[in-house]
Amino acid sequence: MSIPSLHRGAVLLAQGGRRAVEQVYGLADDTTGRPCSARTRFQIASISKNMTAAAVLLLAERGKLDVHDPVDRWVPSCPPAWRPITLHHLLTHTSGLGHWEEYPLLDLAGAIDPDELLARFRALPPLFAPGAGWHYSSPGYVLLARAVERAADRPYRDFLADEVFAPLGMTGSFAGSGAGRADVATGHSGGRPVHSWDLDTVNMGAGDVWCTADDLLAWFDGLRDARLLAPASVTRMITAHAPAGSGPEAYGYGCFVGPLAGERSISHSGHNLGFKAFVAWLPGSDRRLVLLTNDDEDPAYRTLIDRLLLTN
16 A cells, blocks of 8 residues: 655554554654664653543542542642632543643743642633533643642652553653653654653643554553453543534543544544654554654645545
8 A cells, every 4th residue: 555654753553453554754863863663752742641541540440539539639729710620620621721822921841840830820710610611721631640640649750651651561651851761753843853842840741751653552452452441441531521622523531532534533643842643543443543753744644644544
């Protein structure tokens, strides 16, 4: 099958136990000339919300928290307007909290004290009452990561490493800064290398995970086979809890649920500076698609998603 090529990145399409497409393209790092390979770790951006939701559900299974807990049980110094907000509202983007564009003075690439970041979030009144609407909110997922830290009594990135990545054999995955790590891709935008957004504080829980293509396939296979979460928790995660805007898509816990290529799908896209990513699981045909690129303007990105799902 002829498919368009990414300028740089990795593509993996599996159906059942067969890998129908498995390709890597271009350079992971222009400065050193290091090519992308099966070992290359890419920022998966907002697909990280899959893992945040799973972390919350794992802790719920263990009785450490409840998805209907009010956010002020787990996040300190919540303003009065936040008190009706629950973890469920944060998971489904129905909390009324804003997204990054509602915080124009926040530098996504700059380091910031965690308490100062929370103060920035608290300064913006909710856009609507909890449950009264849907508005995509990465800051809401930062709050969820804080809740995981409090409930698990350990750093969020350590919880993901020990309780999410290790059980699924995701040996190439980690959360947080890629500085000093091997096999990390350099992000590109406008044809030039770009500095990464801050993944330790600003984007913790919202867009902080790095993965290989193989690891993201292992992630979806772990969900499909209930090897990480109990079947009831998987069902809870991929249930359509709230309409996501005016289209046919809805949002579950950390994932979009809706039609794709004529089937029901569980999917998410991601876009951090220098990176774009897309994953989809189509249970009806047992297809799992992973697309990762370290060029956020790659012209083949959208075309490749459509071509792979519509012709396989």
